[in-house]
């Protein structure tokens with residue numbers, strides 16, 4: 001599955017785990033390109049993620065996300081940071097098989113504190129911390145199932161990137 005154009009690493013995990021931030025650090029350290037599926041969605045749509053959710057709804061966003069992720073898995077050779085809900089798609093989970101998939105795992109408390117002031121559409125709720133906690137609990141087994149490497153996402157982002165590099169080296173050495 002992992003060919004010349006396949007990503008070196010695909011980052012998954014819940015909102016605030018650092019996929020976007022750590023992904024950039026990781027790509028820099030590995031000397032490869034970086035792309036974020038949310039950024040690519042916004043670029044192609046010419047709209048922000050919140051605008052897409054508001055105008056088109058979540059199901060339409062998920063359909064578009066599935067297509068963009070399929071394209072990036074097929075053609076992006078560097079580090080690919082996914083949006084937190086990309087793995088909800090069965091087809092995306094199937095497409096992830098054979099790729100080095102890193103789950104940035106973290107607690108609801110710390111994760112929520114990182115995104116509580118953001119404009120993430122799923123957190124525009126009456127009790128956003130409860131939504132965050134419940135969705136994380138629901139999704140944790142999915143992230144776990146698609147991952148080939150699980151890293152602790154609590155430390156400083158540079159440390160998380162270093163831990164991913166060490167785990168990738170170990171994984172690559174055993175292949």
Ligand SMILES: Nc1ncnc2c1ncn2[C@@H]1O[C@H](COP(=O)(O)OP(=O)(O)O)[C@@H](O)[C@H]1O
Pocket residue numbers: 013014015016017018019020021022084114115153154155156157158160
């Ligand atoms: N390891 C970390 N330590 C401290 N803050 C972090 C860490 N990783 C990410 N952040 C911060 O948390 C927020 C969300 O990070 P982001 O990379 O957008 O997460 P994700 O893409 O997984 O939703 C950003 O403000 C980012 O600077």
Ligand SMILES: O=C(O)C1=C[C@@H](OP(=O)(O)O)[C@@H](O)[C@H](O)C1
Pocket residue numbers: 013014015016019020038049082083084085086120121122
């Ligand atoms: O978990 C989710 O369903 C989502 C996560 C977001 O990305 P991050 O995980 O990068 O915050 C973004 O794709 C959208 O708001 C939906």
Ligand SMILES: [Mg+2]
Pocket residue numbers: 019020021036038081082083
């Ligand atoms: Mg992100």
